[in-house]
Amino acid sequence: TRDVKVFSVDSLTSYEQSVYANFKDKLDETTYSRSIAFGDSVAKVILQRAGKDGYFASRGKAKYLGSNTPGKWKPTPPDYLDGVEWCWNTMKPMVMDSSSLFKPSPPPPYSLDTKSIFYKSLTEVYNINKSLTNEQKEIARYWDDNPFVIEHSGHMMFGNKKITPAGHWMGICAIASKLSGADEVKTAKAYAYTALALYEGFISCWDEKYRSSYIRPVTAVNELFDPAWLPWLQTPPFPEYTSGHSVISASSAIVLSSLFGENFAFQDTSDLKYIGMQRHFNSFNEAAAEVSVSRVYGGIHYRFTADTSAAQGKKLGSYIIAKLGN
Template sequence: MSRYTISIMFPAMHDALNAIQPRYARWNPAAPDEPRGAGASPEAAVAAVAETVLAGLAEGSVAERAALLATALARVPAGDARERGLALGRSIALAALRRREADGFAPFVQFSSATRPGRWRPTPPLFGQDVVPTSTPLLFSPMAAAALTPPPPPLGSPVYLRDVEEVRRVGGRANAERSAAEAASAAFWAQQVSHRGFVDAVVALLDARPAPDGLWGTARGLALLSIGMDDVGVIIWQAKERYSVWRPVTALQEGGFGVAPDPEWMPLVTTPAFPEYPSGHAADCAFGGALLTALFGDGVPFTYRSLGTRAILSQRFASFRAAAADCSASRIWGGVHFRHTEEVSEAIGAAIAREALRHLQPVGGRGR
């Protein structure tokens, strides 16, 4: 499922549960036609939310969605509570889809490219040109979102020169000053779509150690994760288009601004088809690491399950922060990002996590 889909589905599940029994503040207020939650089955409500959102966004086939709904309802006794839950969940899901309808029709536009020094252009070997969303963030105004992403250092500045030379040394395909473990990390994270991996990690952790507040706590955690991850995607990708910074492979092959050209230099991993600054991986992982640390505590070992089909299938990390640090550094070892980009992007992800955690707070004097 996409960031967009889960950022509608999980908050709507959270809202459905809190319509039945208010424990946390809702993400969206109740629509005028929302059924009363009293007497509704929580399990039926969240199942109905999932099926309705997936159907509304054409995720999966009709048969797949029907099978998922049937599985979810198998342990819910037939009767008035189930019917009330289904009606409530469908109503809240439809309202959530309507609220995000404008985002759904916001076009994706192709990243602009230029041949001016310092500006991004498609890179070898694929020379692809990806797209950028034009939707607005959920947690921030457009102005506040732009303020999260300061400009990169100027070409030829000491920071720029330091970081270009570092990537030349440690991120190249050949003759790199890089350990086997660092190369493996670069290959592992290059395959990952970070928001999916962190959702998978949350589900696995909650299965092993259920949230103190049961289904309500689980839904809140997934809602916060999905809302923030959607903002990371929008904010980072729009900043990439705004600054349009060239990738290390271009900076090193062309040289200039105090950098000696190296026409044969190639990165260890394939360069993504969009601008370098800021870093999606670093911001995603910093957000996920900070949010999961707030929800589960520090020093919690976990497995990040690979979504790729090659090489390492999963990685075990000592903590969420350790995973985030490895994810960020891997982009330097892979030769596709500069260190200053990773550091700024980590700060962006952490800031989005702090803002997300201000929402969906306990109500009625309940503890967190």
């Protein structure tokens, strides 16, 4: 039996009321009332901006089905879903001047030349996945963070829910805040900076994903080497380059390092309740680096994608700190 977590409106309302009650017991009525009123005024401004951030305009767009052009992305197995959120680069950034501010160099040209970067990188992914060590499998599974892995059993199909990449890093932010003994102000700042690193990171990454619309390893392996091959991890339904998880992990690691230190060691238990796993890291950057290589172990990204994505995320994280301060 799986322990499924469902957050209903009632449960959120109950949690909100419990938080209010906790503060009300510690504050006089005037301070409490002013605080609630101020919070409501801030919320209204946030909701006004959210109404104009491009999200609603991006709904109802035509499906992105890729292309049969060699080297370009097309829907991937097992369910060949259309490309997810192909208009995400139209979202209004909060810190960046534009979604293309950290536009990376184009990916290597698609080539069947055995000496080309593409062919060598594809061969590397294929060979690694044929002989994964237990440690490599564990790393790939730990950072999978695919919120909707589609499972098949006979005629039955269901979505296996897990933590998201963004949720994982917000969990790490919470761990760091608690472990460091951060007060309410620093904790709020850590959450805000991490959220910005995630939000801007996905916009920056998705801007490139659907510009280059690059072929995924599973498609290339199926077409060139083995039509039945599947990677260790299920390939998410969007183009290859760059890697969302690598970008947002690198950007989050930069902002968290600026707040808690470059060598902040922690035990990551963010995924413990979901997949029963935890890992120790000597720094946020060490964790982010493991995220990048996990995508290669998982067979869902080429190494050049992982490396370029990490660099993209680091630039973004440094930009956020330079613009907002630490």
